[in-house]
């Protein structure tokens with residue numbers, strides 16, 4: 133059942149905090165006193181390997197629950213929200229792509245099949261594939277896909293769902309630099325044009341500088357820096 137506090141109908145002004153994190157502690161991995169993530173902006177999370185970036189991202193759609201503290205989404209404590217309702221609005225593309233036996237079409241629509249959203253036709257699927265520069269046929273088997281192709285397939289599967297918030301964990305880690313820029317550029321452009329919020333973990337400082345409205349640096353589980361681009365918010 134979708135609860136009253138599921139955040140679906142709450143409309144907030146662009147740039148106002150979409151997520152607010154207060155005194156979050158998780159094992160010895162995360163210790164975040166305060167952090168906010170603005171609505172309809174591109175927030176990049178950077179930091180050394182093992183600093184806690186993925187763990188922070190996984191908290192935002194309640195894939196992990198904090199030991200203490202609070203995360204608010206549109207002012208609502210996510211612990212009080214129906215997790216399914218939350219994850220329909222806040223969708224994560226994990227670092228290691230998950231693919232399913234079958235063809236490209238099946239891999240693209242499998243998320244839709246479990247959502248309450250209407251099915252889309254092949255033309256729409258092809259448009260999402262173009263957006264992530266995946267030049268494959270919908271009937272092709274994914275058996276022989278490279279790591280980078282699987283990664284783009286997974287990104288397209290998330291985009292098909294058109295969620296309010298895209299949590300992207302190293303979305304271009306398996307891509308060469310040129311493809312990385314093309315794909316990230318297209319996703320960012322789509323998000324900006326359609327009022328979506330992106331929270332992206334990236335190893336690439338240049339990607340963060342180029343696309344992030346806000347750049348959050350995590351160091352040993354703590355927020356060590358928040359850079360806000362001039363005029364971004």
Ligand SMILES: Nc1ncnc2c1ncn2[C@@H]1O[C@H](COP(=O)(O)OP(=O)(O)OP(=O)(O)O)[C@@H](O)[C@H]1O
Pocket residue numbers: 159161179180181182183184185186187188
């Ligand atoms: N479920 C868990 N239980 C215990 N330790 C964990 C768990 N998940 C992650 N860790 C540890 O927490 C730390 C942070 O992991 P996390 O994956 O969040 O880092 P990261 O900054 O995303 O790293 P990378 O850039 O290498 O992906 C690491 O030391 C990791 O080994």
